[in-house]
Amino acid sequence: MNTHAQTLNTNALKRSEKRVFLKSSNSNRRRSSRGAALAAASNKNYKLTLLPGDGIGPEIMKVAVDVLNEVGRKHEITFTYEEKLVGGAAIDAFGTPLPEDTLECCKQSDAVLLAAIGGYKWDTLEANMRPERGLLGLRAGMEVFANLRPAVVLPQLADASSLKKDIVSGTDIMVVRELTGGIYFGEPKGFGTNAKGERIGFNTMVYSESEVDRIAKVAFEIAQKRGGRLCSVEKSNVLEVSQLWKERVIKQHENYKDVELSHMYIDNCAMQVIRDPKQFDTIVTGNIFGDIISDAASMLTGSIGMLPSAAVGSSGPGLYEPVHGSAPDIAGQDKANPLAQVLSAAMLLRYQFGEEAAAKSIEEAVNATLDQGFRTGDIMQEGMKLVGCTQMQEALMKNLSK
Numbered sequence: 001m002n003t004h005a006q007t008l009n010t011n012a013l014k015r016s017e018k019r020v021f022l023k024s025s026n027s028n029r030r031r032s033s034r035g036a037a038l039a040a041a042s043n044k045n046y047k048l049t050l051l052p053g054d055g056i057g058p059e060i061m062k063v064a065v066d067v068l069n070e071v072g073r074k075h076e077i078t079f080t081y082e083e084k085l086v087g088g089a090a091i092d093a094f095g096t097p098l099p100e101d102t103l104e105c106c107k108q109s110d111a112v113l114l115a116a117i118g119g120y121k122w123d124t125l126e127a128n129m130r131p132e133r134g135l136l137g138l139r140a141g142m143e144v145f146a147n148l149r150p151a152v153v154l155p156q157l158a159d160a161s162s163l164k165k166d167i168v169s170g171t172d173i174m175v176v177r178e179l180t181g182g183i184y185f186g187e188p189k190g191f192g193t194n195a196k197g198e199r200i201g202f203n204t205m206v207y208s209e210s211e212v213d214r215i216a217k218v219a220f221e222i223a224q225k226r227g228g229r230l231c232s233v234e235k236s237n238v239l240e241v242s243q244l245w246k247e248r249v250i251k252q253h254e255n256y257k258d259v260e261l262s263h264m265y266i267d268n269c270a271m272q273v274i275r276d277p278k279q280f281d282t283i284v285t286g287n288i289f290g291d292i293i294s295d296a297a298s299m300l301t302g303s304i305g306m307l308p309s310a311a312v313g314s315s316g317p318g319l320y321e322p323v324h325g326s327a328p329d330i331a332g333q334d335k336a337n338p339l340a341q342v343l344s345a346a347m348l349l350r351y352q353f354g355e356e357a358a359a360k361s362i363e364e365a366v367n368a369t370l371d372q373g374f375r376t377g378d379i380m381q382e383g384m385k386l387v388g389c390t391q392m393q394e395a396l397m398k399n400l401s402k
């Protein structure tokens, strides 16, 4: 078990080469070999908690685990897995979306791989009992405040986007989303009655200075190692919470003068990401704005089924999960695109353990599979081979074992 792994390996966060998701560098290789040395000292056996969750979750998790095992065989890494319930599956089994045992197991592991939670079945439960609350509790409980959501347009899929090829080609954006604060966690919240006797629902968007400072620091460090440009996205023309956000980001900039800082309102950013995505390098934003902007950015890449993510804190295990949800509309039909899940496993290997070579093996297998024309429905293009989740897995495994 590797308990010393560098949680936030920002050296691995460079802008992408044309055909891989994230670029490595000499310094990254140095960090990677440190990670590898640490792993070697502990027989390269990593303890992972697996959270398949709901909907397409178990289907895509199976693919990621098979891929991890194969890549482990090639790179002399073994994984010990412990599978736990979260979300709707945990509600059904234990009456709670985040059993204590699940959170404890996650905290005791070296890293956590999550698929997705949620579904129609649990949509009418009260807010506190919903599957989504399990996910929020997990993020807060693991203290993974920085969510890295890369949106990279692969050349093979430049035609798969609903936008024009020349607009999206070459896009390489890193969205750094604050994950454990903002309106998702602010108090007070709830339901009440107003002066007219009408029912009201309310939430509070709140950020403290230290919460903004730490996410800004992560984002500046990432931008420094990528294209050197950071765009802070908020709504400071209207919201006090965003005014504080902007002030603290400007203050933090004093420590990163080599990074070019810009500011954009979230509404304009939603438009600019679609109009001219290549203007962005690294984006830093709050919890809800990051949720929305990363889904919008996913469509540049062809499908939300392509977007992986890493949620990390200042130490301890990270939480690696696709950006998409449990896709209940296609669950159980062998239609899910497993690539976001598989690429989340690659992020886990790179950021948690510095296993750069193993992460690259996965990304290269994804590239090769796309080069061979295999496409799930969400990224299907004319002349390509339409496959389901299982056939996509078979193609990936063949490429991995080469």
Ligand SMILES: NC(=O)c1ccc[n+]([C@@H]2O[C@H](COP(=O)([O-])OP(=O)(O)OC[C@H]3O[C@@H](n4cnc5c(N)ncnc54)[C@H](O)[C@@H]3O)[C@@H](O)[C@H]2O)c1
Pocket (backbone or CB within 6 Å): 056, 115, 116, 117, 118, 119, 120, 132, 135, 304, 305, 321, 322, 323, 324, 325, 326, 327, 328, 329, 330, 335, 336, 337, 338, 340, 376, 378
């Ligand atoms: N991290 C998470 O676990 C997470 C993230 C988002 C939504 N959710 C939950 O998932 C449920 C469904 O939410 P939603 O429909 O708004 O979002 P969603 O991301 O699950 O699905 C949106 C659309 O994208 C498609 N899609 C998503 N992932 C895909 C994949 N891998 N391959 C092919 N197509 C894919 C779906 O079929 C659907 O048409 C809700 O309960 C929601 O709260 C969970």
Ligand SMILES: CC(C)[C@H](C(=O)O)[C@@H](O)C(=O)O
Pocket (backbone or CB within 6 Å): 118, 132, 135, 136, 291, 323, 325
């Ligand atoms: C399911 C939900 C709680 C979650 C979020 O809003 O963070 C999801 O949309 C995501 O993007 O991971």
Ligand SMILES: [Mg+2]
Pocket (backbone or CB within 6 Å): 291, 292, 295, 323
């Ligand atoms: Mg979302």
